[in-house]
Amino acid sequence: MTEAALSEAGQEIDKLLALHPKGFDLSLDRITRLLGILGDPQRKLPPVIHVAGTNGKGSVTAFCRALLEAAGLGVHVHTSPHLVNWHERYRMGVRGGRGQLVDDAVFADAVRRVAAANDGQTITVFEILTAVTFLLFSEAPADAAIIEVGLGGRFDATNVIANPAVSVVMPISLDHQAYLGDRVELIAAEKAGIMKPGCPVVIGQQPFDAALDVLLSTAERLRCPTAAYGQDFQAHEEFGRLIYQDEFGLMDLPLPRLPGRHQYANAAAAIRAVRAAGFAVTEAMVEKAMVSVEWAGRLQRLSEGKLMMFAPNGAEIWVDGGHNPAAGEVIAETMATLEERQSRPLFLITGMINTKEPVGYFHAFAGLAEKVFTVPIRHSDAAIDPTALAVSAQEGGLEAEPQSSVVEALEAISALIEEHEKAPRILIGGSLYLVGDVLADNGTPPK
Incomplete structure (x- = not known):
């Protein structure tokens, strides 16, 4: 976007x-x-x-x-x-x-x-x-x-x-x-x-x-x-x-x-x-x-790029633009399947716009995600304030904390993860606008 x-x-x-x-x-x-x-x-x-x-x-x-x-x-x-x-x-x-x-x-x-x-x-x-x-x-x-x-x-x-x-x-x-x-x-x-x-x-x-x-x-x-x-x-x-x-x-x-x-x-x-x-x-x-088959920005794993340096060593970073409760359910199911194959703590970095239903989206991840870091979306006038979005995440059953950017959220996750702990799985999503910003900042736009 x-x-x-x-x-x-x-x-x-x-x-x-x-x-x-x-x-x-x-x-x-x-x-x-x-x-x-x-x-x-x-x-x-x-x-x-x-x-x-x-x-x-x-x-x-x-x-x-x-x-x-x-x-x-x-x-x-x-x-x-x-x-x-x-x-x-x-x-x-x-x-x-x-x-x-x-x-x-x-x-x-x-x-x-x-x-x-x-x-x-x-x-x-x-x-x-x-x-x-x-x-x-x-x-x-x-x-x-x-x-x-x-x-x-x-x-x-x-x-x-x-x-x-x-x-x-x-x-x-x-x-x-x-x-x-x-x-x-x-x-x-x-x-x-x-x-x-x-x-x-x-x-x-x-x-x-x-x-x-x-x-x-x-x-x-x-x-x-x-x-x-x-x-x-x-x-x-x-x-x-x-x-x-x-x-x-x-x-x-x-x-x-x-x-x-x-x-x-x-x-x-x-x-x-x-x-x-x-x-x-x-x-x-x-x-x-x-x-x-390929489809950028939908359960896409980032394997390289500028944002990787801010994440914990060995972290998996996924991006997905799904933004409604039904999308949340299928994304959460996929994350749960990955958890079955390789156990890693899951963290969400989420930004959404005000035409969506955030509580229903977050509810799909209750009991699966360790914590949500809510962030603004730069290129949308309709973005939900991260503090308000964090409240919605809490209503959906998740621990949540607002951050001012994706980079700060990645750094916050790094601060939570001790070296002896398993490298986390990080899902950045909730909006195609946010995913667009992330892919641009990461230097990996769709081709």
Whole structure:
């Protein structure tokens, strides 16, 4: 979420941020008008995999990309938000190779062209950047495009795609209630808005039956060929391998490179989505994808970088941008699994913004984490004050102490750990904004 260097594209976006509101205004009127002026580039894309959900959007996007690239295909990928550089939102497909972040000059030119087409009309920066997505992806050859929803689904700016190859809806839970509603059924109805009549739908593992019912009924009403996790496809671990099964048969695969048991269901959704989108899926292709998949800032272990010198000797440092109670549960489960394999004291360094539910997030770590150090987030006006966040952590059942920075929190953990004690495991998270700051400060931005 921080622009590490003043790139040409970054300068153009800074100009837009000064002119237009930052954030979301859920409507399709402005984006439709703007795309019409640009010649409707959203109609000139390769087959689109459109992804919505509260949690798991980024992971299933990463798995879909890995699967298609393992087959030698060129894959455009749009994700949001970014962690360090705006360029991360646009990965351009390369046939026979790994997709590359958009070239800065190409990106800057697209931003200028979209801004000129908009001609100062009322619009949000997210809508402009979504139009940039369609312009970039329509002008460069590729075999597929994976487009991640920004917020919700029905009125998200990406939802101008009329005929997706497949619509994917990942786990739904409470988040962004101010925009989407305060019940999972209401949120599911918004996410289901990306489904289009007669177009294939894949539904990822759903923690709430009420949400699943809404998704299934919407897909049925729209006569969409539908595959739902647990009914039409599934995956589980067996003897250290990932077993995937659907109506096409069974595959015996390596465990995904992305850590956490929750990634088994995410990988399964990606396999089924790529098949539903009309691409051939072979076991060799899936094997390659499982060991090559990558997704920065989500249960990512830092093995090098500038911040390591402030941590205790031998410490494991993990970063994860998960920020709601459901994300807290799967992250805590992964930390507990690591604890089973190698016992280390767990410390949290956490920063959050005020649209989240911190107590529920912290509660997932009760009885697992030794202590929480709460920190500010530099690049967010909505960051929760560390002292207030520490109170929320205490309400969630954890010992907590505010610190003025991640570096100070790492030094505080070092002061707690005696040389004869086991080196700790440190999880830095609670916000993608915080993770972006950490990756920038560490000198390890996504590539």
